[in-house]
Amino acid sequence: MTKPTATKPPLPNSRRTFLKRAGAATLVAVVGGSVYRAADRGVFSVGRGDAYEPWKTWREEQTTGTMALVQSAILAANPHNSQPWLFRVSEAQLDLFADPARNIGSIDPFLREMYTGLGCALENVVLSARALGYRPRVQLLPDPENSAHVARIELTPGDARPSELYHAIPNRHTNRAAYDTERPVWPETLAAISALNDNPDVGVLWFTSAGERQKVGELIVAATEALNADAEQLHDSDAWLRLGWDQLQAHRDGITVDAQGASSLSRAFLKVLPNVALSDSEQGAKVFLQKTRDVHVATAAGFGLLIVRDVADNAQRLSGGRFWQRLHLWATTQGLAVQPLNQMAERADRERQLGLEPIFGRALAQLTGDSGWKALMPFRIGYPMVRALASPRRAVQEVLT
Template identity: 30%
Template sequence: MSARTSPGPTTLRRIVELACRAPSIHNTQPWLWRISDTRIDLYGDPTRQLPVADSRGRSLTVSCGAALHHAQVAADAVGLDARVARLPTPGSHDHLATIDLAPGRRSAHATADLRALERRRTDRSRFTSWPMSDERLAALSRAVSRDGVQVVPMTNVSERFRLEFLLRRAIARESSDPRYDEEQRQWIDRSPADGIPSAAVCAGADPRPRMSRFTSHDPMDLDELVQSSDGLLLISTEEDDRAAWLQAGEVLSAAWLRATTDGLSVVPLSQVVEIEETRLALTHELLGGRAAPQALLRIGWQEIGHSTRPLTPRRPVDDVLIT
């Protein structure tokens, strides 16, 4: 597409299609889009909010933020300048962003970012034992942090110990509440278009499920969640409102795509920020009460063949477009 050409409906539809590849909690895909002229509007879909794990709609908004960043990457890839207005409609809870598109020029990293978007997976298998260096984690965090949103590598031994303790506590709290288990079960093999396929939590031909939030809660198995060679990144925001949640999702997407470009795998460890007790502990014990934790990411080196694994299902574009 020429840098001087305004986008047509086919291009806008393709941007939405690529944006919908973004990660979301339980693969709920809690977004809706409206296309008009040279504009794309993003809305949260409250019918896809998890009432137990996400009663405030924080994870829904973070997921939509990831889709918003994916949309900006897709626009850049076709030579469009994307100007984003976040929460553009006062009083509207669901209208999360407006993207105005104008002819522009692709950035130097547009092709690599698009390739990463198309290759990105949530890999719940064990990472390789090759250690993640502190320097690489620090470089990744510097590359994607922005005003109001910080990505902090958790490299200190005492920090990691405390994080792992809080993660275990969060998992124990969720596993003791039958509502969480029931909600998770509802999203396993939910449909051909959304949810988590059971194959995605099993190790290939090995019928034993990988360790994840969707499988065992046995304390002996929890050691597999974070190995000593894994990296941990904590995404936090200065504020703790919908605007902050949306931007945290954008940064999460940016971090994930950067990691994918570098040959790394990412797994969100969402439980620790879903349970209020452990989220408050993170706020005060690891962030000094100065920021709100929004996401904890486990980073590691991909297994050979990671990029050949199938994508989790996605809803047809017509299902997420509104008029």
């Protein structure tokens, strides 16, 4: 594993204060009557409140034993921040379950993303088990009668081996901001990422030349347009938007304004706008398309595609998710940013669900070639220009069964 490079240092206090004041002044000037809402709506409370506690308590390590593994698991990446997991812990065992009530509907009709996200949580469990002095033995899908019983991890005492990836768990956040277009991600770095995978049923393809980026980028934009034209997919996606501060603190899940990678000023504006303006699907769809095209696609240093042998196989989806979490944690240690861009895969699943012409199904098959591999999850990679912010998380107590 290559040596980590330093990540961007935090903004100096004076600059942070300036940004806050500039934000506040503009709010007074432009939003006028709405400014009273700024404090209520979390403009000045980024990363604060109960919804963000799990990121902090992780570090304080008041919890020991198997409960500490759950504290790590809930910080994992997961689709739409739906946190579709439940845990049962005893002294020497942790069982991970899917929570089907938290699936994201027509966005993920075959639960591809749900199982991938559960794999991410599993990876955090394994990393923290090793760090905290356990030897974890993982059994995927231990109950053939119950596909919601995702994994059983048996824990026997071993040497405590905290890894670089373990330490990165609370620093990993999905970065949806513009990436540095002047800074390529070199083939050696991509090769190091590919080498993080140790499962023969899982792999990653890279698309980094100008031609490849253009082709994949156009497909992602076209898939975003198709998704925007599907009222049910838009509706199911919107259900996870948490625009109001109270709503965010109550639910402690979903997609928030702060996680969009906008500047502090834009975030402040978004937060003081009435919820209704932003959750209006037509307006939201326009913003989604514009951000996808002009920010996510336009500034990607490269695209990646996670692949598996059989995308309908839950065990392979879980293993793909474990690789994604490892990849994202390693990227974090290297000062790299990543963001899944699932629109193509979401449309391919939707085409299958509704019996539509497989436009994106075919496009993904073309990207994987005739090697027999299947697409699990497209994403982008690059060097960040701004730090990504944390997303809310439900408390450990809420996800125990």
